[in-house]
Amino acid sequence: MRFKRKWYTKLMMAAITAIALIWTLVPVYIVISNSVRKTLEIKEMPPKLIFTPTLSHFEKVLTLDNFGKYFSNSIIISLSTIVLTILAGTLAAYGLKICKSAIGQRISNVLLLGKMVPTITVMIPLFIMFNQMHLTGTYVAPVLAHCSLSLFFVTWLMANFMQDIPNELLEAASVMGCSRLKAFPLVVVPLLKPAIASATILVMQSSWNELLFSLTLTNIKTYPLTVGVAKYVGALSVDWGKCSAAATLTIVPIVIVGFFMQKYLVSGITAGAVKG
Amino acid sequence: MKKKQKIFYLSLEKGDLLPMLLMAPTILIMMVVMIFPLLYGLYLSFFKVGFGGATVGDFIGVQNYIRFFSDTTAQKTIVNTLFFSVGAIAGDMLLGTIGAVLLNKMSRALGNICRPLMTIPLLVSPLIVGLIWRYIYDPSGILYWLLGHVGIGMEQFPGTSSSATALLCCIIAQWWEVVPFYIIVLTAGLLAIPEDYYEAAYVDGAGPLRIFFRITLPLMKNVYMTVLVVSGVDTLKIFDIIYALTSGGPNNSTMSISMYAYNQAFVISDMGYAMALSVIAMVVSFLVFGIPFLYNNRKSIT
Structure with a gap:
């Protein structure tokens, strides 16, 4: 009414x-x-x-300032982060699911604690560690760092979505002689497809747009787009033409992907929040 | 049936390794990129550390922390960050609620057009958000051109060039980016409220405002709490928007704690002090958001 x-x-x-x-x-x-x-x-x-x-x-930005390379760096870094976090996060969420459920529930809520740690608190020691391991300037450094931002969240999201899979279904699978390990690819993953799509777009936007880690953990060979844009920002003046072109190159792909994955973006954002 | 269930849900207590094995990759990554760095950072905050940590200097005890209490700029950055957080969250909640109610009342066709357009700011990098607003706030830029028509100039609203209003400018930029997130979550929360409640209230003669404050808000309390934990925490980490918009100026009036620690570490190259500052930032974050988090957590377990 x-x-x-x-x-x-x-x-x-x-x-x-x-x-x-x-x-x-x-x-x-x-x-x-x-x-x-x-x-x-x-x-x-x-x-x-x-x-x-x-x-x-665009011509200047792409030819003189090497934004083509930054663009592919951004793609490499965000795709690797997506694959790594979703793989590890989904497995962990399944692990939580087949634990005695009370423990799983408790852990999956504690996972959110990770969000409270400020990025800068992790970033400085991580920078020193990667520097000593000679990892700065490789793709490994930003990918691992971006995992620290997203992995907690992806695991929590997956655990939330996995609660919706009825236990009867898993029991039925086990009656049919499907082991718990086999049930993961055969029963669980097919049902989680929408959840995986949600996690993909959310991790992608966080990794693609991330600045603080990328600023310190990459060098000229592995700069992603955000760092390229940040290099144009001076304290006093900004070259608006180049800056806008670089920013457009950063915004347009993610907005297009977001547009097509609209449904999953919204369900990913609301899934955790509304269920609490 | 009971027996089958047991086969599927072998518990940890019985020495079942599979759940642990499945969680191992996540735990390993989190150890490497979160737990260990935190401990290492805590350790480093008691040392004098130069750039890159190649030279971990002398053990100086809690001196980095003592320095914080005599560093008025550092204390100011904490106040700035808290002000930013309060302003940002208050605006996000208010505008988000208005937007969500509006979106809910909209006809379906119009809603289907508005919803995808609304999510665009969410997908724009915070760095670029800061950049766009820097262009808008430019003294010879579009905002002052518009305000000029109603007689408001730099004197009435100094924008990012005065320490009185610069933080507000950053907060407005944050609203632009994050309000859509609140709208999406709150819309879903509104949809979860059963229609019968509204009908009953309507029959009892309650007006729309009364219905909103007596039915909608109380039922949405949990959604607000969750949003506060999921998104509010990010306001204390603010870095990107300020980096592009004001770089912390003028006169450190928009310097956030993250930005200040970053400058200490990578501009002044005092990583020990920067580490102490970022540990303080973490403590502040836990103090401020620990209570809503615990409240939220307790609710969802029981």
Whole structure:
């Protein structure tokens, strides 16, 4: 049942919706449109809505500043992080599931404690450790570091999704002669496909957009996109043309992936929170 | 049936190794990238450590921590971080609630258009969020061009160039990024409330505002608590947005504890002190969010 609404309520709702949409979309429009504006036009106020686009910033960023390489670095780092965290996290969540359930429940809640540790607290010692092991400047360093951000969360998410798998199903599998290890690929993983998709997009956005670890644990050969963008940010001035082009290169792929995985993004975000 | 269940759920007490084996990779990775670094960092905070840790210097006891209590800038960064956290969370909750209620009341077709558009800020890197807002707050930029039409200039709202308003500017940028997250979670929470409650309240003659405060809010308490634990914690770690937007200035008014520790470690190269600072940051984080976390945890176990 819905309340009957007066016309002014409707009008107010429409107004708030319009403001919310403008508020959300204009900043993204600004950065993307600036990436194809001429350097002088970027600072022009009021901004022209119609202008002749130029690809010169992208050209500079991709050829002179090596952003093609950063782009592939970002892909390598985030894909490795996704594979590693989901593999380890799903296995661990299954381990929790087949434990006596009370213990599993308790551990899976404690997992969230990991989120409370500030990134910087882990980052400095990790930097020193990787430096001594000569791992800075390899892909291993940022991938492992990104795992520290996501692995707790993925395990917790998977454990949450796994609670929904009815025990009867696992019992039936065991009656049919399926061992617990065999039940994992045959019964559990097929049912977890949506959960894996959710974890994929969430880990991807956290790894793709991560800055603090990448800033310190990579060198010129393994810089991901965020570090490339950060290098343009000076304390006093910013080269807006190049910066916007680099930022656009970073935003567009993840937004496209996010758009197609919309459903899983939303279910991943809400899964833990609403069930508590 | 009982017997079969036992075969599937061999408990840890009976020396069943499989669950442990399945958890081993995760435990191993967490040891390497979390537990060990934390212990190592705690250890290093009692030493004088130069850049890169190649030269772990003398043991100086708790001097790094004592230094914190005489370092007024460091104390200010904690206050800044807490202010940022409170401002950010308050705005996220308020705007998130408004957005969620609105999205819930929207017609389905409109909702289907708005929802994907709304998730875009979530996917943008916080660094770039800071960058976009730096462009917007530019004294000769778009915000002041717009505000100029209503007679507000740099004197009335100094933006990122004054220590009075710079932190607020960072908070607004954070709202832009995180409010969609709150909207998504709170929308799901709203949908979980049974429609009958609203009907009953309506029949009893309660108005929409009264229904919101008497039914919706109390039933959403747990959702708010979880959101606080899952997302609120991130506000204390704030680094990227400030790094791009103000770099901690002007006059350290937006310097967060993470940013300050980062500067100590990688600009001034005093890693021992930086470590002590980041341990303090962790303690603050546990003190502030420990209570909602424990509350939340106790609720979901029992």
